[in-house]
Amino acid sequence: MTGPRVFRALAEDPHPRRHLPDLVPWVHEAGNPYFDWLLGDPGTALAAIELWMGRPSSEIALTRLVALFEDGRPVGGFVGVAGADLARCAKADSLAALKAVGRKGRPELLRRARAVANLRLAVGADEWFLSKLGVLEPFRRGGRGRALLHEFLERGDAQGFTRFRLDVWEQDEQTVRLYESAGFITADATYSEELGRRLLAMRRSTL
Amino acid sequence: MSPVSPDEVRRFVLERVDEPIRALGHEPAELPDDFDLHRAGVIDSFGILELITALEDRFGLEIDYEDLDPEELTIIGPFSRYVSEQSRDTAA
Numbered sequence: 633m634t635g636p637r638v639f640r641a642l643a644e645d646p647h648p649r650r651h652l653p654d655l656v657p658w659v660h661e662a663g664n665p666y667f668d669w670l671l672g673d674p675g676t677a678l679a680a681i682e683l684w685m686g687r688p689s690s691e692i693a694l695t696r697l698v699a700l701f702e703d704g705r706p707v708g709g710f711v712g713v714a715g716a717d718l719a720r721c722a723k724a725d726s727l728a729a730l731k732a733v734g735r736k737g738r739p740e741l742l743r744r745a746r747a748v749a750n751l752r753l754a755v756g757a758d759e760w761f762l763s764k765l766g767v768l769e770p771f772r773r774g775g776r777g778r779a780l781l782h783e784f785l786e787r788g789d790a791q792g793f794t795r796f797r798l799d800v801w802e803q804d805e806q807t808v809r810l811y812e813s814a815g816f817i818t819a820d821a822t823y824s825e826e827l828g829r830r831l832l833a834m835r836r837s838t839l
Numbered sequence: 840m841s842p843v844s845p846d847e848v849r850r851f852v853l854e855r856v857d858e859p860i861r862a863l864g865h866e867p868a869e870l871p872d873d874f875d876l877h878r879a880g881v882i883d884s885f886g887i888l889e890l891i892t893a894l895e896d897r898f899g900l901e902i903d904y905e906d907l908d909p910e911e912l913t914i915i916g917p918f919s920r921y922v923s924e925q926s927r928d929t930a931a
Contacts, residue, residue: 689909719877722884724909730888735901738892742885749885 637702637776639783642709643695649686651699654706656681658766659692665827670744671729672737680732689724691763698787700767700780708767708776710784715759715797747826753833755797760788762798777807781814785836794838802830842927843898848919851897855890856881872916882913900926 642648660667660674660681667677684690685697692711699706713721733741755761762784767776788796798816800807816834823830853860853867859881860867865874876882882890895902902925904912911917 720910723877723887723912726884726887727891727904727907727909727912730891731904742888742892745885745888749883 637700637779639698639780640701642697642699648694648697651706652682652685652694654768655685655694655697655699655709658708658768659685659711659764662764662766663692665829666748669827670741670748671732672740676732676737680729683728683732684725687724687728689720690728691718691721691725696763698780698783700776700783702771707771708765708780710765710780711763712784712787713761713763714757714791714793715755715761716757718755718761744826748824751822751824751831752799753820753822756795758793759795759797759835760784760791760793762796765798777810778814781810785814789838796836796838798834800832800834802832808832841899843900843923845916845919845923847898848894848922849915851894852876852890852915852919855893856886870915873914874916875914877913887913894922898926901929902926 642651645651656678660678663681664677667681668674671677671680681692684692685694687693688695691713696711696713697709698712699709701707729741729745730738762781765777765780765784767780785796796816798811800811802808802821811834814836816836818832819835820833821830822833853870856876857867860870863879863881865879877887891902891904894900900922902922904921907918907921911921
């Protein structure tokens, strides 16, 4: 039997890096197939993700992550980012990507980055953006995804945000239904030839 | 690898983004030190990758950006000075 569920912002944790073994897997999965494709292979992607998560200026910095703890273990979480911060994050993450692939990997990284340069549609500076949301595989199908989404909305609301934004692959139908059930609607979509799938830009407003 | 001056870095960067800068109504030679290429819409995230790679290839550099505030990555003056300093440290 599991203990109570506790949401905790890792910015409040004195040693957040100790949770990386439980965080990186779902962050990796939440960002795929994009991560593995952009960086060339799962191994390079996982190394880059760890690098990104350790940098305070990264979009997926540990300090931005809210984890769901059960019996003292983070079984899932989400990353929320203010729209106004995303440009700064992009700069930091570009540098980290270059470092992760090394000089030999740069030409291909540049080619792929060019191919998806406009994949993510603009996020408004006044929007609370859901960068990543995920649950470790053994803990799925227990309402944890819904609980995390609710916590994401609550935390955005507590900061004064009235507009919420996220991206989701169209073929991830279960996740699309989850977001729709929380009031998100598809505002726009882009198609990636390289990845062979459509990315939905979803929005929710409390106004 | 020879050190490069901040002016050389600045000239290279502005030559590469000459067209979008002029399209925004700016004169490249008159841009202030604190002009942010990203904020002004001259360059996007992909453009940052391209610029860094092209810069390093042009001058034969291998720059460690670990100590650079990401915010200053696209601000002409600080970026030019950082690259110049790094090139001097590596050449020494």
